[in-house]
Amino acid sequence: MSHIMQLETFKDGNTCCLFNRNEIEDFTPEMLSVKYWQKNNAITGSAQGRGTTWFLQYKQKNNTQPKDWVLRHYYRGGLIGKIVNDSYFFTSLKHTRADREFSLLAHMQTLTLPAPKPIAYRVIRHGLLYRADLLSSRIENAQDLVAILTKKSINDDLWFSIGETIRRFHSQGIYHHDLNAHNILIDDKNKVWLIDFDQGELRAVNSSWQQNNMQRLLRSFHKEQNKSPNFNWHENHWDALLSGYNR
Incomplete structure (x- = not known):
């Protein structure tokens, strides 16, 4: 089985996304928002941790088997998390939490390690700060x-x-x-x-x-x-x- 990913970027103003074309056909940045999935009645569940983790079902237009995904927003922990909650200092895209986790998940796929597949991420800059979200595959059953x-x-x-x-x-x-x-x-x-x-x-x-x-x-x-x-x-x-x- 090939684990080579076809990665594509999307940039629009202060929003930057990376997505896995092997897993998603009709990418739009809104897919990194809970509201998008609520609007499409595609939320299948959730779990509480530092924030809410959302379980989603992605239905492709070609009527193939639906895919189960996980959407997570990045939240800070500890005392600083009570002050700034979900904002991080932006130095470069490669140093964002989302890009680093996506890249690590992609690397683990090449090693065939039992970890989720990376689907997409979104980084939104606000001046010197950024917020981020990650889509990954859900482990079945x-x-x-x-x-x-x-x-x-x-x-x-x-x-x-x-x-x-x-x-x-x-x-x-x-x-x-x-x-x-x-x-x-x-x-x-x-x-x-x-x-x-x-x-x-x-x-x-x-x-x-x-x-x-x-x-x-x-x-x-x-x-x-x-x-x-x-x-x-x-x-x-x-x-x-x-x-x-x-x-």
């Missing part, structure tokens, strides 16, 4: 690990697969800035996926950042365990995950 473990436990083979999958990313130098249990998905075929690569980047392969990444994941399991007595996670599950990671 998948749930995040927290949702799954809140309902049931999973076996050691699947924990092994989770560790093995993370190792695939790390061995290619893929740094996931926010590796936590919410950003690990498992589909109905028990395939493991990683999502949400905002602020992720390519790094030299070494054990320092990799181990820090894994410790961040371990803290997220402890956090979810403390939040819910029904969360099906124990330390021995971490051992099974590490056995896959270190195989």
